[in-house]
Amino acid sequence: NVSYFDSTGQSEFMFSKPYSEKTAEIIDKEVKNIIQNQYERAKSILTEHRQGLEKLANLLLEKEVIFTEDVEIIFGKRPFATQQEDEAKEESKTAINNTISNEKE
Known part of the structure; x- marks a missing residue:
């Protein structure tokens, strides 16, 4: 379930969505699929990794x-870089x- 908070304070028990009911159904269906x-x-x-997990x-x-x-x-090394490696x-x-920029100047 998705919750919508009305930050305007106009309605404590009701809320308005910025899209139609049909769009809400499409969104719900897509979220369920994901x-x-x-x-x-x-x-x-x-x-796949059960033995390693054990x-x-x-x-x-x-x-x-x-x-x-x-x-x-x-499990071996990660097949992708960590965030720290990417930042480095x-x-x-x-x-x-x-x-290079300093050398050109």
Whole structure:
């Protein structure tokens, strides 16, 4: 269910949507589809990685605290960059561009 808060304070018990009932039905249907698809995706990922998850659970029971390296031993390195890696690359590009700009001046 979606909640709409009327910040105007005009109506405490009623609200107005900025779109029609038909549009609301389309939005609801699309949201349900997204949720269902992502639920199925999550189940698939968990099923695919079940052995690793069991190893992870046992390791947590044994150690209680684990680190990135422990997770990488079980699942391997991430197939995509982390946010920190992306930020570091962006900072590096900016520094290089600044150096090039300064050399041209």
